[in-house]
Amino acid sequence: MEQFGVLTLGSRLKRLSDHLFIQVQEIYSLCDIPISATYFPILRLLQKTGSLSVMEIADRLHLSHPAVSKQTTKMIKEGVLEKTMDEHDQRRSLLRLSTFGLSAMHRVEPVLQEMKVVLEKMTTFSSENFMEALSILESEVLSGSLADKVLDRLEPIDIVLLETQHEKAFYDLNMAWLERYFPGQIADKDRVILSRPQQEILLQGGRVWVAIRKTKALDSVIGTIAFAPLGGGSSNPKKGEVFKLSVAEHAQGKGVAQNLLSTAIDFAYQQGFSMLSLETASCLEAARHLYDKNGFVEKVFPAPSLYARADVYMEKSLVLKSNRDSL
Incomplete structure (x- = not known):
């Protein structure tokens, strides 16, 4: 018409x-x-x-x-x-x-x-x-x-590890976020990671979590976050990175991003990582507020970023759970 x-x-x-x-x-x-x-x-x-x-x-x-x-x-x-x-x-x-x-x-x-x-x-x-x-x-x-969008806001949300059935949503959610905020700065690396999370993240020792609403058919995925180890060995502290934190626009404001980030932080604690890092953009005020609230501190980039859109580098020092629990 x-x-x-x-x-x-x-x-x-x-x-x-x-x-x-x-x-x-x-x-x-x-x-x-x-x-x-x-x-x-x-x-x-x-x-x-x-x-x-x-x-x-x-x-x-x-x-x-x-x-x-x-x-x-x-x-x-x-x-x-x-x-x-x-x-x-x-x-x-x-x-x-x-x-x-x-x-x-x-x-x-x-x-x-x-x-x-x-x-x-x-x-x-x-x-x-x-x-x-x-x-x-x-x-x-x-x-x-x-x-579906209203029910995503009304019903309980679970944070679970990525399964094959979630991979398309992992790609779609993150690509929609990139196209909204940085349409001219989507890197080839973005497409590779998003289209091949098993090979690019999970098989490299990383994790991907998704926020889902359980349905009778396919899970409704409304958020994602990824974690990757950055190396370290017996003589070096273990460091990790969080990335691909994305929440569907219609589901924002319900604490989903906080739950996803908390899941990644808790995993890093449990696995004995001493530091978490992330890259973000100064124009993303809500994201910056979330990272500040969770103890991430802005620092100088240790190396040039792979992404032209990233102009902020942040780190969070982790106290091992055994030490935290004894305080």
Whole structure:
């Protein structure tokens, strides 16, 4: 439809609307929320106001009176709303949330909060042309599953070692991060490591962990981190490096990056490493805050970086767990 421009505006908006309602209903179903996604505007309005007439609901939501009347009649039959008489005018009926409706809105609140975060991330872009903005929005909303993204924020996340089934996600997540922040500075080394984690990391003595949400089918991977030893022997302290820390944009703000980094740090402690290093970029303020918080200290690069985008080198001295536990 995009090829016909503004003449298909109504159809494109309806397609978006229908898709979003289907996705939200799927989320409600998976989270055992016993209401229809189409009820939300009326439910939220009555949750805030207490009680209103059908006409008042229609006016405040800018909907037709017949449409609201039809919807609220259905909601009354399902026990979501209840009808009462206006104390000041017995000829006037008011609608309010039933006990069941109040309970449903209480249960759905955490879902709505995470849905709001995901949708805000999808709509955070700038464009001076509405049709261009609509195309961007369609790309964000229609590609991938809103339900999966919301569930990634709602359900428990496990940190596990990389398995074969996770390798594509390891590549896709990190490549998406590179293309967003450093589209002109993706090195051949990046592609090699990301496409061959078994050979380039695991068989070299390293580890890769992924943050996953367990599903009935394929695990939903929302974050990654890698660790590699940097050498050392009987007379030299063991040093390691952490890299490829990435979290899906829709899942950020839930502590996933911290859990991944903590997993790598704990592994290094347990394996007797004395120091961890990493490279980052000064423009990545959130990443720098995370590393500072976890005891990494900026130092001079010991050798030129392989990556043009890396302008910050950091180290963290490790105290062996046996020593920490005795303090």
